[in-house]
Amino acid sequence: MLTVLNPNQYPSEITIGIAPIITLLTILLFCPVHQVNSQETSRIDKNRKSEWSKKDWRKANTARFAFYMSRKSKNVIRFMNLARLNGPEFSRIYIEPLERKTDYERTLIRTLNRQKPKALIRPSLGLKLAAMSHAYYSGFSGHTGHDGFNFRLKLFSPFNSSFTGENCEYGSKQALDIAVNLLVDFGVPGLGHRKNILDENFVRAGVSSFYHSQYGTNSVTDFSGPNMRDLLFHIKPDQQFIGIDLGIGQISDRPFADIGLSYLICHMETKFVKVDAGYKFGIVHSGLHGVDLELGHGHSMGLAGWILGVNIQSYFPTGNFNLYVQPKLSVFLPLNLFSSGYLWQLGEMERPAIYQLSYGYNFQVTNTAATGIYKHQVTLSRFINMRFKNEEDRKKRRR
Numbered sequence: 562m563l564t565v566l567n568p569n570q571y572p573s574e575i576t577i578g579i580a581p582i583i584t585l586l587t588i589l590l591f592c593p594v595h596q597v598n599s600q601e602t603s604r605i606d607k608n609r610k611s612e613w614s615k616k617d618w619r620k621a622n623t624a625r626f627a628f629y630m631s632r633k634s635k636n637v638i639r640f641m642n643l644a645r646l647n648g649p650e651f652s653r654i655y656i657e658p659l660e661r662k663t664d665y666e667r668t669l670i671r672t673l674n675r676q677k678p679k680a681l682i683r684p685s686l687g688l689k690l691a692a693m694s695h696a697y698y699s700g701f702s703g704h705t706g707h708d709g710f711n712f713r714l715k716l717f718s719p720f721n722s723s724f725t726g727e728n729c730e731y732g733s734k735q736a737l738d739i740a741v742n743l744l745v746d747f748g749v750p751g752l753g754h755r756k757n758i759l760d761e762n763f764v765r766a767g768v769s770s771f772y773h774s775q776y777g778t779n780s781v782t783d784f785s786g787p788n789m790r791d792l793l794f795h796i797k798p799d800q801q802f803i804g805i806d807l808g809i810g811q812i813s814d815r816p817f818a819d820i821g822l823s824y825l826i827c828h829m830e831t832k833f834v835k836v837d838a839g840y841k842f843g844i845v846h847s848g849l850h851g852v853d854l855e856l857g858h859g860h861s862m863g864l865a866g867w868i869l870g871v872n873i874q875s876y877f878p879t880g881n882f883n884l885y886v887q888p889k890l891s892v893f894l895p896l897n898l899f900s901s902g903y904l905w906q907l908g909e910m911e912r913p914a915i916y917q918l919s920y921g922y923n924f925q926v927t928n929t930a931a932t933g934i935y936k937h938q939v940t941l942s943r944f945i946n947m948r949f950k951n952e953e954d955r956k957k958r959r960r
Contacts (some may be wrong), residue, residue, distance in 0.1 A: 572952045589882040594694070607739055608636075612654050613643070620681070621646055627684035631821050634689075634768035636736030637782065640768070641682055642715060648759075650674030655741055658793045667754065680796045685785065687718030688767025692781040695729075696771040703774040705731065709815075714783070720858075721765065724829060726757045728784075731776035735855050748925045757784055762829065764791050789858040792826045792834050796943040801950040802913070808835055808942025812923075813933040815847040823944055825915070833859045835868055843875075849931065851876040857891065872921055876931035883931045885939065889921035915944040 590779065593756040610618055621642035644651040652673035659666055691713040707727050714725055733739045743754040758761060762783040763784040773779040794799045801824070808819040821839025834857070841851040857870025872887040921938045 590815060591868070604689070609654050612711045616649075617643065617952040624684040625682050627686075627689075629686055629689055630684060631770070633770055635684075637739050637768045637780065638682055638684060638751050639772075640737055640740035644673065644680060644740070645676075645679040645759060647678065648673035654739070656745075663747065663817055665745050665752075668752075669745055672755070672759070676759065678811045680760065680764050680791075680867060681796070682764055682766045682784075683791065683828050685718065685722060685765040685788075687767060688714075688783040688785060689769060690717040690767065692727075692767045692783045693769035695727075695773075695783075696769040696779055696781040699729070699779050700771040700773045702845050705775075706868055707780075711880075714785075718767075718783075718785065721788065724762055724786040724831065726753075726760070726763060726784040726929065727941075728754045728757055728782045730754075730782075731782065732778065734778055743782075749786050750950075756916070757782075760784070762786055768885055770854050786822060786832060787828055789834050792828055792832070798826040798828045798834075799951070801828070801945075802827070803948040804845050804946040806839060806942050806944050808917075809844075810841075810919075810940030810942075811845065812841075812935055812938040813847070813849065814939075815843050815845050815933075817841045817847075817849075817851070818844050819942065821853075825944065826827065833857075833866060833868060835859075835870065844914065848878070848935070849876055850878070851931075853869070853919075855889065857889065859891070859893075865892060867892050867915075874923070879929070879931050882927060883929050884926040885923045885931075885934070886926055887921040887923050889919055889938075891917045891919035893917040913944070913946055917944065 570857070580639075582948055599853045622635070623642060624630055624638045625854060627635060629640075641838060645936065650827055652670045656670050656673065694713055694717070695708070695710075699808060699920050707729065710727055715719065718796045723752055728743050730742055731877070733742055740758075746752045746755045749755075760872070764787045765789045768780065768782045770778060770780040787796055787798075804823050804825065806819065806821040806823045808821075810817050810819060819839050819841045822833060823837045826834040831911045837853075837855040837857075839853045841853065843849045851874055853871055853872050855872040857868040859868030859870075862872040868889070868891045870889045872889045874885040876883055876885075892915050896916055917940075919938075921940075922935050923934060923938060
C-alpha cells in the first residue's frame with residue numbers, strides 16, 4: 562500500500578481527519594489523508610550496483626554521512642537520486658526488465674527516458690525526525706495516511722521551505738523495492754509519489770522505516786525545498802540579485818550610516834538568503850568607523866518577510882583590535898515606487914527595492930571593546946537592486 566501527500570500540488574486529493582501522535586507526544590491534530598492500494602514490487606532481487614558507473618553510484622549516496630539514518634533509509638535516498646540523476650539508465654536497469662508491465666510501468670519508462678538530470682536530494686535531520694515520528698505512530702497504531710503532517714513539519718523542521726510533501730509505503734523491506742514501488746505508483750491516478758520523487762523543487766528529504774502492525778513494515782519519506790546551504794552551494798535559486806544596501810542605525814550615542822554590497826537569493830519567492838559586506842561610519846561629529854559581514858536566511862509571509870542572521874563587526878580607530886558577533890532579526894518589505902504604471906507596488910520581486918528594519922544584540926568576542934558601542938542595535942536600510950538573474954527565464958530560453 563502507498564499513500565502520498567503533497568499539499569502544495571495536489572489539494573484536491575486531501576481529506577481531513579484527527580488522530581493522536583503517540584510516539585513523542587499525545588495531542589489531537591487535523592490531518593490531510595489520501596490513501597490507495599498498490600501492487601507489490603518485489604521483483605528486483607539485487608541492487609545491480611555493477612551496472613552503474615562508480616561515479617554515479619557514489620554521487621547518488623548523498624546521505625552517507627547522515628549518522629542519524631539507517632543504512633536502509635540512506636539507500637532509499639540513493640535510489641531516488643539515481644532516478645533523478647540519470648532517468649534513462651534507471652529505467653534500463655530497474656524498470657524495463659520488470660515482467661507483467663502495466664500502464665504505470667510503461668508511463669514511468671517514458672517519463673524517465675525523457676527526464677533531464679535534476680538536483681540531488683540531500684538528507685535532513687528535521688525531516689528525518691518528522692518522518693520517524695509518523696512511521697512509529699503508524700506502525701504501533703496500524704494507521705495509514707498522513708496524520709498530523711503539517712504539525713510534524715512545524716515541530717521538527719520549522720525553518721524548512723513551505724513547499725513540502727510526503728510519501729508513505731507499506732510492506733516492502735528493501736530500499737530498492739520501496740523506491741521502485743513509489744516510482745511505479747500503481748493505483749495512484751495522480752502519480753503523486755512519482756512526482757514527489759522527481760520534483761526538481763524537492764531537494765531535502767528524511768526517510769524512516771519501522772514495523773507496521775498491519776503490513777509488517779512501513780516507510781515514510783518527508784520532502785522539502787532547499788535550505789540555505791543548498792541555495793549557496795548545491796542548486797541554482799530561482800532569482801539572484803546583486804545590489805547596494807544603504808542604511809542608518811543607532812549603535813552608539815551617535816547614529817551610524819551603513820553602505821554595503823549585498824547578494825540576495827530568492828527561491829520560489831518564499832525562501833531568502835542574504836550575504837552582505839558593509840562599511841559603517843559615524844555621522845554627526847563621530848570619528849568611529851567599522852566593517853561588517855552578514856549572513857542571513859529567512860522566509861516570506863505574503864507581502865512581507867523575515868530574515869534571521871549573524872553579523873560580524875569590527876570598529877576602528879581604537880587602541881586594539883575588537884570583534885563583535887551579533888545575532889540579527891530583520892523584517893523586510895519589497896516596495897517598488899512608480900512601477901508598472903502604479904504609484905507603488907508591494908511584493909514585486911522582479912527588480913525589487915527592499916526596505917528592511919533590523920534588530921541585533923552585540924556579543925563582544927575580544928577582550929577589548931570599541932568605545933561607546935551599545936549592546937543593542939537598530940537599523941533601517943534599503944536594498945537597491947543593480948543586477949538581476951531569473952532562472953525560470955533562462956530555462957524558457959533553453960527550451
